[in-house]
Amino acid sequence: MSTSVEIKDLSLNYGTVTVLDRLNLEVGKGEFIVLLGPSGCGKSTLLNCIAGLLDISAGQIFISGKNVTWDEPKDRGIGMVFQSYALYPQMTVEKNMSFGLRVAGMPKPEVDARVKRAAEILQLESLLQRKPVELSGGQRQRVAIGRALVRDVDVFLFDEPLSNLDAKLRNDLRVEIKRLHHRLKNTMIYVTHDQIEAMTLADRIAIMKNGVIQQLADPHTIYNKPTNLFVAGFIGSPSMNFIRGDLTGGALNIDGASIPLANYEFKAPMNGAAVLGVRPEHVVVGEEAQKMPFQVESEIEIVEPMGADTIAWTKLGGQSLTFRADAEVRLVPGQKVLIGFDPGRGSVFNGESGERI
Amino acid sequence: MSSVSLPAGIEPSGPRPRHVTATRIGIYAFLLIAALFFLIPLIVMIMTSMKSMSEIRGGNIFALPMQPTLDYWVKAWSSACTGRDCYGLAPGFFNSVKITVLSVPVSIVIAMINGYALSFWRFRGSELMFAILLFGAFVPFQVLVYPIIFGLSRVGLFGTLPGIVIVHTIFGMPILTLLFRNFFASLPVELFKAARVDGAGFWRIFFSVMLPMSVPITIVAVILQVTGIWNDFIFGLVFAGRENMPMTVQLNNIVRTSTGTVEYSTNMAATVLTGAVPLIVYFVSGKWFVRGIAAGAVKG
Ligand SMILES: Nc1ncnc2c1ncn2[C@@H]1O[C@H](COP(=O)(O)OP(=O)(O)O)[C@@H](O)[C@H]1O
Numbered sequence: 001m002s003t004s005v006e007i008k009d010l011s012l013n014y015g016t017v018t019v020l021d022r023l024n025l026e027v028g029k030g031e032f033i034v035l036l037g038p039s040g041c042g043k044s045t046l047l048n049c050i051a052g053l054l055d056i057s058a059g060q061i062f063i064s065g066k067n068v069t070w071d072e073p074k075d076r077g078i079g080m081v082f083q084s085y086a087l088y089p090q091m092t093v094e095k096n097m098s099f100g101l102r103v104a105g106m107p108k109p110e111v112d113a114r115v116k117r118a119a120e121i122l123q124l125e126s127l128l129q130r131k132p133v134e135l136s137g138g139q140r141q142r143v144a145i146g147r148a149l150v151r152d153v154d155v156f157l158f159d160e161p162l163s164n165l166d167a168k169l170r171n172d173l174r175v176e177i178k179r180l181h182h183r184l185k186n187t188m189i190y191v192t193h194d195q196i197e198a199m200t201l202a203d204r205i206a207i208m209k210n211g212v213i214q215q216l217a218d219p220h221t222i223y224n225k226p227t228n229l230f231v232a233g234f235i236g237s238p239s240m241n242f243i244r245g246d247l248t249g250g251a252l253n254i255d256g257a258s259i260p261l262a263n264y265e266f267k268a269p270m271n272g273a274a275v276l277g278v279r280p281e282h283v284v285v286g287e288e289a290q291k292m293p294f295q296v297e298s299e300i301e302i303v304e305p306m307g308a309d310t311i312a313w314t315k316l317g318g319q320s321l322t323f324r325a326d327a328e329v330r331l332v333p334g335q336k337v338l339i340g341f342d343p344g345r346g347s348v349f350n351g352e353s354g355e356r357i
Numbered sequence: 358m359s360s361v362s363l364p365a366g367i368e369p370s371g372p373r374p375r376h377v378t379a380t381r382i383g384i385y386a387f388l389l390i391a392a393l394f395f396l397i398p399l400i401v402m403i404m405t406s407m408k409s410m411s412e413i414r415g416g417n418i419f420a421l422p423m424q425p426t427l428d429y430w431v432k433a434w435s436s437a438c439t440g441r442d443c444y445g446l447a448p449g450f451f452n453s454v455k456i457t458v459l460s461v462p463v464s465i466v467i468a469m470i471n472g473y474a475l476s477f478w479r480f481r482g483s484e485l486m487f488a489i490l491l492f493g494a495f496v497p498f499q500v501l502v503y504p505i506i507f508g509l510s511r512v513g514l515f516g517t518l519p520g521i522v523i524v525h526t527i528f529g530m531p532i533l534t535l536l537f538r539n540f541f542a543s544l545p546v547e548l549f550k551a552a553r554v555d556g557a558g559f560w561r562i563f564f565s566v567m568l569p570m571s572v573p574i575t576i577v578a579v580i581l582q583v584t585g586i587w588n589d590f591i592f593g594l595v596f597a598g599r600e601n602m603p604m605t606v607q608l609n610n611i612v613r614t615s616t617g618t619v620e621y622s623t624n625m626a627a628t629v630l631t632g633a634v635p636l637i638v639y640f641v642s643g644k645w646f647v648r649g650i651a652a653g654a655v656k657g
Pocket residue numbers: 014017019037038039040041042043044045046
């Protein structure tokens with residue numbers, strides 16, 4: 001797979017505040033990359049740098065093999081979709097979509113053909129003569145996508161495009177964006193703070209914190225082999241259980257129990273303070289628990305029925321532990337149950353640095 | 358309030374009945390009195406302008422005119438004496454129209470571009486530029502009168518129509534730029550970014566995206582400038598030159614030119630005529646004018 005977007009040692013400061021510090025990222029042609037991270041971590045800033053809307057402090061940006069570091073946004077071969085849609089309020093849908101082409105001085109027949117094609121793809125044909133105020137949120141965002149679509153660019157940049165929509169529309173449009181990517185096969189860089197969007201859309205996810213990419217990997221790896229405590233805690237809902245203890249002789253010793261880590265694949269074995277991360281859905285109860293390498297009797301504290309399944313809260317060695325149980329399993333607060341899990345499926349982190357070991 | 362017991366048999370349902378309360382009556386009474394208070398001078402002026410001199414001398418200023426006449430209005434407009442000339446206010450009116458019609462668009466167009474550039478095209482020192490411009494709003498203009506006379510004389514524009522237009526443009530600039538900058542700053546910056554990605558440059562974004570959105574704020578600016586420039590006295594007096602004296606200066610001349618007795622009726626008619634343009638602007642523009650005042654409140 002050839003490279004579509006390459007970012008080399010990109011830094012960006014606002015005055016004395018460094019938002020991005022020597023960031024490197026390589027995006028393959030046709031790849032769907034999601035930048036995921038908490039609010040304020042620099043995702044939009046990175047996207048704006050790629051688009052050429054911010055003057056970078058250091059580094060280089062290549063798009064389709066061309067150094068675009070000093071190029072104007074329009075010369076970078078990118079299209080951008082914003083959270084607030086940013087439609088031109090006085091123009092009709094058609095004029096909104098064709099604006100970029102008209103600015104570029106494209107002949108009218110070709111402009112019309114491209115708008116028609118984009119409108120077809122996005123099912124906007126019947127809305128072409130409307131103004132943005134006469135559209136619903138979902139329709140507005142489709143127009144915003146159409147505006148990027150008509151320009152026939154190599155790279156699409158999305159900045160939280162679904163954040164202003166209600167839950168149902170968000171799901172619908174998410175699928176639509178995925179479908180669009182399958183059809184067009186453009187490179188897409190997609191910013192969000194919503195992990196569901198990231199997991200469902202991405203070929204690879206870049207998890208960011210304080211302007212630094214923590215982990216760049218496919219969703220499966222991100223979910224199952226998080227590289228540090230931040231990534232482990234950020235992805236997954238309810239979030240991963242962290243069990244702090246002392247790692248000696250291949251077992252994690254906690255208050256009143258020892259969790260064997262014999263079948264865990266250590267990257268760098270060590271002794272000392274460590275954290276075992278266990279996904280709530282990897283913890284099982286009752287009969288199934290008896291088959292697990294680690295089992296313990298514990299008392300249910302709180303039960304949250306979610307419909308499809310039930311989230312239960314309990315304690316392990318004095319530390320809080322949540323698990324996801326089948327909705328059919330009857331659980332009540334105060335009940336004593338046997339829980340168990342396979343520590344080999346978990347993640348072990350260095351207790352000091354928080355890095356995966 | 359909710360604990361008030363209802364008469365038996367009445368079950369609350371549907372819209373709550375509205376009662377005329379003492380508070381409400383009080384508020385309306387106050388508003389009415391306040392409105393009258395500000396209307397009375399205007400009413401007295403209009404009534405007086407329609408009375409003959411003998412009636413004014415003998416009567417009460419609040420009395421209705423016994424034989425209303427428009428003669429004094431005609432005189433004020435076309436034949437009252439301003440110093441040696443006796444052409445009435447008409448020449449002043451047309452001078453004011455010329456000054457306003459030229460100054461308003463020029464100052465607004467420049468301020469709009471300033472505000473747009475300062476909000477979206479931040480350049481090194483743009484904040485400083487804006488601060489200096491704002492500072493301009495607080496410099497007493499009397500301080501600047503002589504330097505500007507000097508400057509305009511040097512380029513031969515002192516006492517000319519372009520001269521007074523330039524002066525109005527300069528003095529309107531701080532407040533108008535502030536008005537437009539704040540307006541543009543309130544627009545989502547993503548709109549500007551989207552237009553940049555679409556390949557539009559400084560002017561294209563200005564004309565295709567920003568200008569169509571600026572109609573309401575431009576109306577406010579027009580109101581602010583029309584009333585401000587029409588009511589101006591000192592700049593007109595100093596900079597316009599004899600040929601272009603605005604209506605306010607002519608009015609002053611009429612009122613102060615005494616040929617024997619003071620003709621109150623003519624003076625009143627002339628005053629109302631001069632104030633007619635801002636008055637009409639106020640009445641026609643209604644809510645826009647209120648916004649203009651709110652925006653101009655920073656003017657102090
Ligand atoms: N114009 C600016 N001046 C100073 N700091 C800014 C500016 N814009 C953004 N920042 C800071 O940069 C950081 C990253 O912002 P942003 O990229 O918008 O985050 P997000 O990941 O939520 O999109 C934030 O901490 C924000 O406070």
